Amino acid sequence: MTIAAIGASAVSLTSLPTTPTLPSSGQVGWTGGFPDLPGATDPTAAAGAASGNAPGFGQVLGQAVDGLQAAQANADRLAVSAATGDLTNVHDYMIAATEASLDTELTVAVRNKAVDAFNQVMNMGV
Amino acid sequence: MLFPTLSTAQSGLSVFRTWMDAVSDNIANIDDAAPTSGPAYQARFVVASPVGNGTEASAGNPAGATVSGITLGDPAGREVSDPTNPLADANGMVRYPDVDLGDQMTQMMMAQRGYEANLSVIDRAKDAYQQALSIGR
Amino acid sequence: MIDATGSAIQAALDGLAARQRVIADNVANVETPGYIAGQVSFEDSLRAAIADGDPSSTAVSTTATTDPVNQNGNNVSIDNQVVSLTDTDLRYQTMVAAMNEKFGLLKTAIGGAS
Numbered sequence: 001m002t003i004a005a006i007g008a009s010a011v012s013l014t015s016l017p018t019t020p021t022l023p024s025s026g027q028v029g030w031t032g033g034f035p036d037l038p039g040a041t042d043p044t045a046a047a048g049a050a051s052g053n054a055p056g057f058g059q060v061l062g063q064a065v066d067g068l069q070a071a072q073a074n075a076d077r078l079a080v081s082a083a084t085g086d087l088t089n090v091h092d093y094m095i096a097a098t099e100a101s102l103d104t105e106l107t108v109a110v111r112n113k114a115v116d117a118f119n120q121v122m123n124m125g126v
Numbered sequence: 127m128l129f130p131t132l133s134t135a136q137s138g139l140s141v142f143r144t145w146m147d148a149v150s151d152n153i154a155n156i157d158d159a160a161p162t163s164g165p166a167y168q169a170r171f172v173v174a175s176p177v178g179n180g181t182e183a184s185a186g187n188p189a190g191a192t193v194s195g196i197t198l199g200d201p202a203g204r205e206v207s208d209p210t211n212p213l214a215d216a217n218g219m220v221r222y223p224d225v226d227l228g229d230q231m232t233q234m235m236m237a238q239r240g241y242e243a244n245l246s247v248i249d250r251a252k253d254a255y256q257q258a259l260s261i262g263r
Numbered sequence: 264m265i266d267a268t269g270s271a272i273q274a275a276l277d278g279l280a281a282r283q284r285v286i287a288d289n290v291a292n293v294e295t296p297g298y299i300a301g302q303v304s305f306e307d308s309l310r311a312a313i314a315d316g317d318p319s320s321t322a323v324s325t326t327a328t329t330d331p332v333n334q335n336g337n338n339v340s341i342d343n344q345v346v347s348l349t350d351t352d353l354r355y356q357t358m359v360a361a362m363n364e365k366f367g368l369l370k371t372a373i374g375g376a377s
Contacts, residue, residue: 038349072368076268079361082311082354083275086304088130090357091258098262104371129350136346248349255353259360261340 067101075100130189137177138244145172145237146161146191152225155206159212159220166203166221168258170196200224264369271309272361277357278323279306286348287370289339290330297336300328300344 002094055063087093141243148170158167175194209218265273282303292298299353302325309321 075364076266079268079365080271080329082323082361083271083359084310084313085354086310090129090255090353091261093357094261096259097361101262101364101367105370110271128352132346132350132353136343139342139346140340248346251351252353256356259353259356 029109068100068107071096071100071103129251129255130247133188133189135244135247135251137192138242138247139189141172141174141193142237142241143245145174146241148172148196149230149237152223153227153230154228156225156227158206158223159211159213160203160222162215162221163217164221165190165201167223167225168201168251169199169223169225171172171199172196182191184256265365267313267316267318268310269362269365271313272358274309274312274318274321274367276303276355276358276362278303278309278321279351280359281305281323281325282351283348283355286344286351289344290348292339293339293341293344295337298339299337300330300339302324302328336352337377 075093075096078087078096081087082093084092128194151168155167162165172193173195176190178189179193203218203224204222206222207218208214208220213220213222282305285303289300292300292359302322304326305321305323308324309318312318312321328338330340330343349356
């Protein structure tokens with residue numbers, strides 16, 4: 001790769017993307033708003049289940065964990081019926097076990113990311 | 127049984143084996159002479175019937191076939207003139223069984239094919255169940 | 264680290280292994296005069312033990328079969344033994360898969376990201 005000679009720029013300055021407009025004087029902070037995250041609402045309504053909004057992030061986590069317990073209980077129930085020879089379709093148990101395993105991995109991954117985010121916040125300089 | 131197809135095929139195996147046993151019994155006794163005063167060897171016929179009500183098999187609902195009974199053939203048999211036979215009566219007649227060797231050999235082949243077909247069902251079902259066991263691996 | 268379900272799976276594995284040994288014994292003696300085939304039963308005991316809450320108290324019992332005997336006095340039916348062996352084999356694989364899944368869940372939870 002040849003290095004461009006000094007003074008002869010290979011990239012035209014006019015082709016660079018324009019910089020975003022900074023807030024005019026007097027305003028502090030970013031006023032463009034944050035893009036909507038899935039399941040995210042106004043942070044002041046985090047526990048707004050009764051208000052009929054989309055569930056807050058805390059509730060999404062809670063639903064995943066509740067679903068995990070039900071999935072594991074279902075897989076356990078089918079495993080016991082397979083052990084006593086009462087299960088007719090073995091694929092029922094294999095599907096339930098795979099579901100429970102994936103739910104567990106999801107919950108663990110969410111927990112790990114949440115812990116990482118918390119640690120990042122705690123390590124921020126004041 | 128955890129895998130109902132296997133128990134269905136097992137019932138089929140036992141029906142066809144019973145059929146083969148009956149045919150071999152008939153062939154072994156095909157030349158049994160008997161005096162005309164009594165019955166001749168009666169051919170064995172296997173009566174098979176389905177098990178359950180024909181819906182799919184489950185752990186508590188068996189399907190397949192069973193031998194519901196063995197019926198006996200005609201006791202009169204064939205009367206053959208054989209004066210030198212020690213069992214011959216005053217007219218020189220003895221009874222032989224009413225068993226046709228060609229018919230029995232045909233039945234033997236059908237029983238063998240049915241037996242092999244059920245073995246193939248067991249083999250295929252075993253492969254299918256093993257594939258099911260690898261879900262999520 | 265093994266809960267009630269894992270203990271039930273373990274009891275089933277014990278029963279199935281015993282059944283496999285008895286089937287091998289029967290097949291080896293298919294021509295032995297006077298030999299009566301054996302059969303292993305543990306499912307009813309396991310069901311009762313699970314209902315009682317202690318699956319490890321399952322009893323694996325071996326009894327003689329009541330099939331009719333042939334001229335040799337031998338009552339081993341090779342068809343039944345082969346099908347029973349296939350079924351035992353598949354159920355053993357299912358139970359091993361179940362045990363692996365149970366331990367896999369624990370490993371995922373302990374180890375964090377899998």
